[in-house]
Amino acid sequence: MLFIIILCFGCNKYKYTINYYDRENLINILKDNKYYLEKNIDKYLSYSILNNNIDNIVREVNVGLYRDYYININETDTSLDNIVLVNKYNCLKSDYIPDDLEEISNLYNLGQHNMLRKEAKNMFEIMANDALNDNIKLFNISAFRNYNYQEYIYNYNIMHKGFELTEKYVARAGCSEHQSGLSLDINSVNNSFKDTNEYKWLINNSYKYGFILRYPKEKERITGFSFEPWHFRYVGKEVALIIKDENITFDEYYAYYINN
Numbered sequence: 001m002l003f004i005i006i007l008c009f010g011c012n013k014y015k016y017t018i019n020y021y022d023r024e025n026l027i028n029i030l031k032d033n034k035y036y037l038e039k040n041i042d043k044y045l046s047y048s049i050l051n052n053n054i055d056n057i058v059r060e061v062n063v064g065l066y067r068d069y070y071i072n073i074n075e076t077d078t079s080l081d082n083i084v085l086v087n088k089y090n091c092l093k094s095d096y097i098p099d100d101l102e103e104i105s106n107l108y109n110l111g112q113h114n115m116l117r118k119e120a121k122n123m124f125e126i127m128a129n130d131a132l133n134d135n136i137k138l139f140n141i142s143a144f145r146n147y148n149y150q151e152y153i154y155n156y157n158i159m160h161k162g163f164e165l166t167e168k169y170v171a172r173a174g175c176s177e178h179q180s181g182l183s184l185d186i187n188s189v190n191n192s193f194k195d196t197n198e199y200k201w202l203i204n205n206s207y208k209y210g211f212i213l214r215y216p217k218e219k220e221r222i223t224g225f226s227f228e229p230w231h232f233r234y235v236g237k238e239v240a241l242i243i244k245d246e247n248i249t250f251d252e253y254y255a256y257y258i259n260n
């Protein structure tokens with residue numbers, strides 16, 4: 001019996017009927033996708049049995065979603081400077097501490113965990129200073145966190161909020177971007193932050209300083225985390241611009257441009 005699946009290419013107007021036994025046809029469509037990676041062809045094909053949207057197949061396989069989170073974890077390549085990847089598949093060693101951490105100026109800090117790597121720290125201060133010209137006040141509330149502190153936060157949340165909610169918002173120790181010294185939470189870890197002028201300013205301007213919103217709305221499946229309007233990540237100006245222009249997550253950027 002033929003197995004027919006309807007594909008929608010990100011748009012309801014155009015629907016294609018693909019016979020999945022026509023392997024060659026499927027391969028050609030996959031190859032036309034901007035983010036197609038030759039090394040993943042077999043995985044795209046097996047994943048296509050579970051998924052009927054080409055964009056999703058390519059995106060999800062590229063970032064590793066064909067397997068469960070926190071399974072077969074890779075060690076993060078920390079030699080990659082500003083573009084180290086820390087997520088639910090790529091984690092840091094428990095003793096990893098960046099060697100160029102510096103304290104954020106008190107002018108732009110309200111948190112006890114006030115250290116970022118040198119370049120990220122400098123750019124955050126420049127950004128926060130420029131923002132003042134638009135009457136926008138930006139403060140760090142939590143930047144670098146070491147392994148033990150992240151473990152404490154994770155366990156605390158598990159105890160008070162339960163496993164499911166914790167997994168959506170809090171990374172397990174070693175797998176938190178905060179340990180990279182390149183991430184910080186700005187102003188408030190409350191969802192209402194998304195309705196503030198500060199958030200809007202960050203969305204419109206942070207890329208100019210090399211920062212990206214790391215866990216955007218509607219990208220939860222890709223990043224593995226719920227929308228966090230407060231969590232920004234330093235990647236450098238060039239990379240931030242690509243991520244903004246292509247409307248992709250850092251995980252997708254890394255899979256396609258770095259780990260290809």
Ligand SMILES: [Zn+2]
Pocket residue numbers: 178183184185230231232
């Ligand atoms: Zn955060």
